Amino acid sequence: MLDSYFKITERGSTVSREIRGGFVTFFTMAYIVALNPLIIGLSKDVNGKYLGGGDAPNLAAVAAMTALMAGILTILMGVVGNYPLALATGLGLNTFVAVGIASQMTWAEAMGLVVLEGIIITILVLTGFRTAVFKAVPAQLKIAISVGIGLFIALIGLVDAGFVRKTGAGPVPVTLGDNGTLVGWPIIIFALGLFLMIILMVKKVKGALLIGIAAATVAAIAVESAFKIGPGFNGATGEVNPKGWGLNVPVVPSDVVGTPDFSLFGDFNLFGSFDRIPLIACILLVFTLLLSDFFDTVGTVTAIGYEADLIDKDGNIPNNDRILLVDSLAAVAGGAGSISSNTSYIESAAGVGEGARTGLASLVTGFLFLLTTFLAPLVAVIPYEAATPALVIVGFLMMTQIKKIDWDDYGIAIPAFLTIILMPFTYNISVGIGAGFISHVVIRFVQGRRQEVHPLLLLVSGLFMIYFFTSPINAWIG
Numbered sequence: 251m252l253d254s255y256f257k258i259t260e261r262g263s264t265v266s267r268e269i270r271g272g273f274v275t276f277f278t279m280a281y282i283v284a285l286n287p288l289i290i291g292l293s294k295d296v297n298g299k300y301l302g303g304g305d306a307p308n309l310a311a312v313a314a315m316t317a318l319m320a321g322i323l324t325i326l327m328g329v330v331g332n333y334p335l336a337l338a339t340g341l342g343l344n345t346f347v348a349v350g351i352a353s354q355m356t357w358a359e360a361m362g363l364v365v366l367e368g369i370i371i372t373i374l375v376l377t378g379f380r381t382a383v384f385k386a387v388p389a390q391l392k393i394a395i396s397v398g399i400g401l402f403i404a405l406i407g408l409v410d411a412g413f414v415r416k417t418g419a420g421p422v423p424v425t426l427g428d429n430g431t432l433v434g435w436p437i438i439i440f441a442l443g444l445f446l447m448i449i450l451m452v453k454k455v456k457g458a459l460l461i462g463i464a465a466a467t468v469a470a471i472a473v474e475s476a477f478k479i480g481p482g483f484n485g486a487t488g489e490v491n492p493k494g495w496g497l498n499v500p501v502v503p504s505d506v507v508g509t510p511d512f513s514l515f516g517d518f519n520l521f522g523s524f525d526r527i528p529l530i531a532c533i534l535l536v537f538t539l540l541l542s543d544f545f546d547t548v549g550t551v552t553a554i555g556y557e558a559d560l561i562d563k564d565g566n567i568p569n570n571d572r573i574l575l576v577d578s579l580a581a582v583a584g585g586a587g588s589i590s591s592n593t594s595y596i597e598s599a600a601g602v603g604e605g606a607r608t609g610l611a612s613l614v615t616g617f618l619f620l621l622t623t624f625l626a627p628l629v630a631v632i633p634y635e636a637a638t639p640a641l642v643i644v645g646f647l648m649m650t651q652i653k654k655i656d657w658d659d660y661g662i663a664i665p666a667f668l669t670i671i672l673m674p675f676t677y678n679i680s681v682g683i684g685a686g687f688i689s690h691v692v693i694r695f696v697q698g699r700r701q702e703v704h705p706l707l708l709l710v711s712g713l714f715m716i717y718f719f720t721s722p723i724n725a726w727i728g
Contacts (some may be wrong), residue, residue: 272605272614321619330613368581389565394666404645434493
């Protein structure tokens with residue numbers, strides 16, 4: 251029954267590979283359950299209130315709702331879309347909601363804008379517009395998107411592990427470790443996990459990434475127990491420890507099970523923001539959310555498809571309409587759950603690297619997220635440094651697709667180059683996609699080959715121009 255519904259054999263996979271892939275995807279993105287509360291749970295709205303309307307943050311409720319929505323939506327992606335793709339609160343989008351939107355209105359009104367954006371993007375899917383845009387993108391630009399995302403997630407892995415860090419000042423924005431030096435046990439755990447995964451992959455051992463994460467976590471627990479390293483940043487005191495753990499301190503908790511708090515669900519005001527700020531300002535906020543959500547997903551779905559070898563010769567993906575519909579509904583669900591827009595996660599590529607090819611892997615990931623609503627303390631045992639080596643490995647695997655790009659055709663090569671480098675350099679998928687689209691259109695017009703540019707790609711490039719110049723437009727309209 252499983253094989254027939256999910257087409258496991260047809261896609262060259264097995265049930266065991268799907269299960270392993272589901273576990274790996276979960277472990278590489280479970281950090282969102284701990285991180286999302288720190289982003290939106292500790293921010294205040296225009297009235298100085300925390301999420302939920304209280305005078306004190308309710309991080310447990312944010313964590314529980316984050317895990318619940320991730321679980322439900324990822325299972326929905328598996329059942330409806332049959333795609334090895336997990337969903338959760340979008341990083342970057344949640345920061346924009348917390349800093350750029352909630353600072354101008356109440357949390358309920360901010361989440362209302364998120365719901366509104368999700369409804370609009372869902373309509374675009376149901377009318378076929380979103381799918382049409384996806385098909386209008388040249389196949390080689392889709393490959394460039396996949397390669398760029400590969401570099402992006404590799405950088406995410408290196409930054410989250412502390413191998414690469416921001417510099418305090420100077421012309422170079424990032425550096426090796428702490429001011430050019432690798433320090434602390436967490437970096438050793440990261441290196442241990444990375445080289446273990448490499449060795450297991452070279453030896454073609456099944457479950458290489460999962461084994462690497464598990465082994466690195468055990469080693470991290472032992473190191474923390476022996477040396478009492480502590481967190482890299484202490485939120486209570488503001489103290490920074492460059493030798494500390496990135497997010498989770500690997501200590502086995504005394505209480506493994508907790509009762510989840512879902513009180514945040516339904517706390518949104520759909521049109522309240524229009525009475526709070528000018529109409530044009532609301533439209534620009536929704537447009538920014540919409541464009542980022544729209545094309546982050548296009549890039550993620552494309553990258554996963556190429557990595558899983560599910561793309562046909564025309565660059566199309568099976569069940570594309572269903573995949574995009576679930577992702578669009580995820581934005582609505584995220585706003586309704588008061589945890590910001592939910593979207594597809596590129597960390598799903600780690601599960602694909604482990605062998606996942608179908609929605610069965612998403613079911614596994616989703617069920618693990620649902621368990622996390624009760625087992626959040628246990629998830630916090632896995633530190634960044636144990637999970638992020640998988641992202642570096644997957645980044646390498648996705649990078650290998652670069653050979654399929656025609657580097658002799660400047661109309662493809664230059665846009666591909668801009669797409670690939672700008673994603674990691676700006677830490678933003680949509681920026682890379684937008685730069686690639688705009689430069690492709692401009693070069694094709696200069697070459698006198700405008701007939702090769704799909705009208706929808708021309709429209710989207712214009713929208714990206716608005717996206718890039720949102721700040722000047724805001725200043726112009728006051």
